[in-house]
Amino acid sequence: MGVVRLTGQSGLIARAAGISRSSSGSLLATQSRATRMTAPSVPHTKPFSISTPVSCASHKNTSAASPSSLDINPQPKSQTDIAGADPTDRYAAGLRLNKEWAAQTARDHPSLFPTLASGQTPQILWIGCSDSRCPETTFLGLEPGDVFVHRNIANVLHPGDLSSSAVIEYAVQHLRVNHVVVCGHTACGGVAAALGNKNLGILDPWLFPLRQLRERNLKLLQSMPTSEAASKLAELNVREGLNIVKQKSIVLNAIQERGLQLHGLIYDVGSGVLSELDTEDSEEVIRARLTAFQTE
Numbered sequence: 001m002g003v004v005r006l007t008g009q010s011g012l013i014a015r016a017a018g019i020s021r022s023s024s025g026s027l028l029a030t031q032s033r034a035t036r037m038t039a040p041s042v043p044h045t046k047p048f049s050i051s052t053p054v055s056c057a058s059h060k061n062t063s064a065a066s067p068s069s070l071d072i073n074p075q076p077k078s079q080t081d082i083a084g085a086d087p088t089d090r091y092a093a094g095l096r097l098n099k100e101w102a103a104q105t106a107r108d109h110p111s112l113f114p115t116l117a118s119g120q121t122p123q124i125l126w127i128g129c130s131d132s133r134c135p136e137t138t139f140l141g142l143e144p145g146d147v148f149v150h151r152n153i154a155n156v157l158h159p160g161d162l163s164s165s166a167v168i169e170y171a172v173q174h175l176r177v178n179h180v181v182v183c184g185h186t187a188c189g190g191v192a193a194a195l196g197n198k199n200l201g202i203l204d205p206w207l208f209p210l211r212q213l214r215e216r217n218l219k220l221l222q223s224m225p226t227s228e229a230a231s232k233l234a235e236l237n238v239r240e241g242l243n244i245v246k247q248k249s250i251v252l253n254a255i256q257e258r259g260l261q262l263h264g265l266i267y268d269v270g271s272g273v274l275s276e277l278d279t280e281d282s283e284e285v286i287r288a289r290l291t292a293f294q295t296e
Contacts, residue, residue, distance in 0.1 A: 109143070112143065112144070112145075115145070116144060116145050120145050120148070120175070121145070121175070122145060122146055122147055122148040122171075122175060122177055123146065123177055123178045123179060124146065124147045124148065124177055124178070124179045124180075124181060125147075125148045125149075125150070125167070125168065125171035125172070125175075125177045125179070125180045125181065126147050126148065126149045126150070126151075126181050126183065127150050127151075127155060127157065127164065127167075127168075127180070127181065127182045127183065127241065127245070128149070128150075128151050128155050128181075128182075128183040128184075128185075128267075129151060129152070129153070129154055129155040129183070129184065129185055129188060129190070130151045130152055130153055131185060131188065131189070131269075133185070133269045134151075134183075134185050134267055134269065136149060136183070137149075139267065139272055139274070140274075148167075148171045148175060148177060150163070150164055150167040150168075152164070152206075153190045153203065153206055153207070154184075154188055154189075154190025154191055154194070154206075154207060154210060154237065155182060155183060155184050155237065155238070155241060156190070156206060156207065156209050156210060156237065156241070157182070157209075157240070157241040157244045157245065158209065158244075159244055159247070165248070168180070168245060168248060168250070168251065169248075169250055172250050172251055172254050172260065173250055173254075176254075176258075177260075178259075178260065178261065179260075179261050179262075179263060180245055180251070180260065180261070180262045180263070181262075181263045181264075181265055182238050182241040182242050182245065182262075182263070182264050182265070183238065183264075183265040183266070183267055183274075184234040184235065184237055184238040184265075184266050184267070185234065185266065185267040185268070185269055186230075186231055186234065186266065186267070186268050186269050186270060187230070187269050187270070188230065188234050190203075190207055190210065191210065191230050191233050191234050191237065192230055193207055194207045194210035194211050194213075194214055194233065195214060195221070195226075195229060195230060195233060209237075209240065210233065210237055213233060213236045213237060213240060214233060217232075217233075217236060220232070221233060231266075234266060235266060235277060238264040238265070238266065238277060239264060239277065239279065241264075242262055242264050242279055245262060246262065246281075246289060246293075247289065247292075247293045248293070249293055249294050249295040252289070252290060252293060252294045253294070262279065263276060263279065264276070264277035264279045265277065
């Protein structure tokens, strides 16, 4: 970011020197001229400073600059404009680029940030994977405030998980979203781990539902090439996640009372394209679910 430099102390000294030169009859002015003739030039230092002033080619003297020459409205700088910046440090780059993004977004959508500051009204609850390649708001082409999000390893939903349950209840009952999405993706590390038999420590209990799906569909999965089996297990996981969402009474009530819609998606990380699964339930399944899970 550009920095506006103020003349400050050096400008005051320059004006004071001019006043002294105009007062030819003053003894102080005579002494001042004599001092300037005999004393070497000493750079200005701040009061109480014990450090030696350092001259730097990147620091320009602006004490004699006119107001019109100052950079009052500097243009945002990208990471390549910062001397010595490490282009591989994505955190540092993100902090710099955030200012550019915020400024550009404010220009393109002047009402967006003031609207978001007053509250959120998302239409979509998105339950997805924590994978860095799956940024839902980005690949949906939507804006901040459009999507309420819960993400975890392999987009697994445990019936007793308080984190996902709290997100679902808040989104459905209080934000009153119109859509709930469970989204898996190709090349998922969690799915690949569940298809293997390596001890993964704390990840093992988290991925347990995926291993249960593997067990129930073992013959089918073993008949497929590895990549196809991974895609199939990702799909089965999305369907199972939707079933768990549909077993929540608050969701069943919202479906009946205001037409809440549920969707299952698979995101292809190799193409950036979403595919919607057919997740329609038969009337018999719906009636059984309402009988077993709907509470008052």
